[in-house]
Amino acid sequence: MKKLVSTALIAASLVLFAGCKSKPPPQPPQQEQQNTGDVSGVNDANAVAGDDTATAGPGGELLSKRIIYFDFDRADIRADSQSVVAAHAQYLSKNPSQKVRLEGHADERGSREYNIGLGERRGQAVRRALLLQGVAEAQLSTVSYGEERPAVAGSDEQAYALNRRVEIVYLK
Amino acid sequence: MRKLATCLLLLCAAPAFAQLQLTITSGVTDPIPIAVVPFERAVPADGGIDVAAIVQRDLESSGRFKAMKRTDMLSRPTTASAVDVLAWKQQRNDYVVVGRLTAQANGDIVVKAELINLLTGLSMMDKPWTVKSANLRKAAHRIADEVYRLIIGVPGAFDTRIAYVSVDGKPPTQKYQLIVADADGENPLAILTRDRPLMSPAWSPDGSKLAYVSFENRVSSVWVQDIFTTQRSRVSARAGINGAPTWSPDGKKLALTLSGSNGNLDIYLLDLTTQQLQRLTDDPGIDTEANFAPDGSAIYFTSDRPGSPQIYRLGLGAGERPKRVTFTGTYNARPRVSPDGKQLAVLTLDNGAYRIGIQDLATGTMSILSKGRQDESPSFAPNGAMVILAGREGGKGILQTVSSDGQTSSKLNADAGEVREPVWGPYQK
Numbered sequence: 001m002k003k004l005v006s007t008a009l010i011a012a013s014l015v016l017f018a019g020c021k022s023k024p025p026p027q028p029p030q031q032e033q034q035n036t037g038d039v040s041g042v043n044d045a046n047a048v049a050g051d052d053t054a055t056a057g058p059g060g061e062l063l064s065k066r067i068i069y070f071d072f073d074r075a076d077i078r079a080d081s082q083s084v085v086a087a088h089a090q091y092l093s094k095n096p097s098q099k100v101r102l103e104g105h106a107d108e109r110g111s112r113e114y115n116i117g118l119g120e121r122r123g124q125a126v127r128r129a130l131l132l133q134g135v136a137e138a139q140l141s142t143v144s145y146g147e148e149r150p151a152v153a154g155s156d157e158q159a160y161a162l163n164r165r166v167e168i169v170y171l172k
Numbered sequence: 173m174r175k176l177a178t179c180l181l182l183l184c185a186a187p188a189f190a191q192l193q194l195t196i197t198s199g200v201t202d203p204i205p206i207a208v209v210p211f212e213r214a215v216p217a218d219g220g221i222d223v224a225a226i227v228q229r230d231l232e233s234s235g236r237f238k239a240m241k242r243t244d245m246l247s248r249p250t251t252a253s254a255v256d257v258l259a260w261k262q263q264r265n266d267y268v269v270v271g272r273l274t275a276q277a278n279g280d281i282v283v284k285a286e287l288i289n290l291l292t293g294l295s296m297m298d299k300p301w302t303v304k305s306a307n308l309r310k311a312a313h314r315i316a317d318e319v320y321r322l323i324i325g326v327p328g329a330f331d332t333r334i335a336y337v338s339v340d341g342k343p344p345t346q347k348y349q350l351i352v353a354d355a356d357g358e359n360p361l362a363i364l365t366r367d368r369p370l371m372s373p374a375w376s377p378d379g380s381k382l383a384y385v386s387f388e389n390r391v392s393s394v395w396v397q398d399i400f401t402t403q404r405s406r407v408s409a410r411a412g413i414n415g416a417p418t419w420s421p422d423g424k425k426l427a428l429t430l431s432g433s434n435g436n437l438d439i440y441l442l443d444l445t446t447q448q449l450q451r452l453t454d455d456p457g458i459d460t461e462a463n464f465a466p467d468g469s470a471i472y473f474t475s476d477r478p479g480s481p482q483i484y485r486l487g488l489g490a491g492e493r494p495k496r497v498t499f500t501g502t503y504n505a506r507p508r509v510s511p512d513g514k515q516l517a518v519l520t521l522d523n524g525a526y527r528i529g530i531q532d533l534a535t536g537t538m539s540i541l542s543k544g545r546q547d548e549s550p551s552f553a554p555n556g557a558m559v560i561l562a563g564r565e566g567g568k569g570i571l572q573t574v575s576s577d578g579q580t581s582s583k584l585n586a587d588a589g590e591v592r593e594p595v596w597g598p599y600q601k
Contacts, residue, residue: 053390101390110526111505111519111548112371112593113416113429114474114481116392117437117458120413124435142435143391144413148369150343155546155567 057170089133119144192357230316235580
């Protein structure tokens, strides 16, 4: 069921993209297809243990690096991460059935919902870089967790730097 | 009443979770001296609940009252006629509250409380409250509300609820709970528990529902949940971000932040009956955190269109354009409008610290309300006199209440885990 929802989401993204040329028209995003069986199970203990959609993905020096870090209040991919992004772009273009989810994150400072926006901006930066390097739209989805899922606890510069990130998650 | 009974049933079945402890951290320089005399009990119907102690703590938590210690009381009258006005005045009190509980044959309890003004010698309040014994705390909060109103001149907000998010465990395996409690932190009830983030709770105007964001399916979705039945429904699970829900004053619509797959956050209005979606903003920057003016004529929201986040106002009439509202500092976000529509509470960057500021909407003047380094999520009490907010202490999230003039504050510490994103609910029927 969970897979179905993910698939439905990706499908919904695709439908949305089909209508988008270079400048997206100002129309509301479409409600995803309702998988009634799944979403009505709201009182179930449907807490997710682990992430059953994630997979080990490819190995190798660059491809095993799955986290892209960002500077404070920035969403541009740093020079030291370009080779990692390029390696994933190359792998994904050669494996067009492989899908990845780009999970954007922010450090804990500032407003939570605004940080959701910052995390999304970072996820979109990685998405655009992958698209420019030949990855198909259908292979990519984004989610932003803002400051809600820090990689490490702590309120210092070191923790902040590790938490401002995009995680590239290979999906089954 | 039926609803309250359901609520209590659920409470008994609820698992253990963070309990809040209230501490008054600062009050006004000249608080009003008051003596709240222990009420005559109704044993065993009152279940051992000390009504006068609850009234006293409510009044003291506002920072505006200083209560006499029970050990200093020379007598313990339970009716106004038994109060020796001169003697209580000599002990430097301005007011005395007395009361008595009487058990009825049907199990109800009648609480009669009186407020005596020692300067005039007159009784200002002589009113019975009839409640089920399980709702005795509620009666105490209502008495405190009435005492506050009679002395301060504005209604109290003690008989109200708050909601907040509680988080346990260390990243990346954390447990998130959405909790509803009385405004003093008592009677906490987890209405939802998830292993993925829950955020941005928002009260419906009638206080019966919460809208919030859940990541339970790995992506964000917006839900509406009845706090009494705990039934919930998913109202938005569109591609991209589904976030920052707030209710229109009539309770019929939600303002939401949606991004679509292209990642551009804008604000939309979702009609909860027809599911119709109306786009309110259209800008390549991040537009989010909408909040309605109390009359529903406009929304205030965060936008980084000028290069850093600032607050904008968008009138909802035809052809209106967003207008920038905040000009103090480089970071202003998460606007919340006061119940009278005259002030805006925001998260503002103040000398390198994230604090809560209050901006007067007529003059544009901003004053800083909180003193932490990472304060966030301001929310007005329905009487406008207090703001609840989240702060950090010892690396943990805690809740605080601060009076809107910044003079008084108290803390609500969780005994386990951390707490965040408090929202103050409306007056209850």
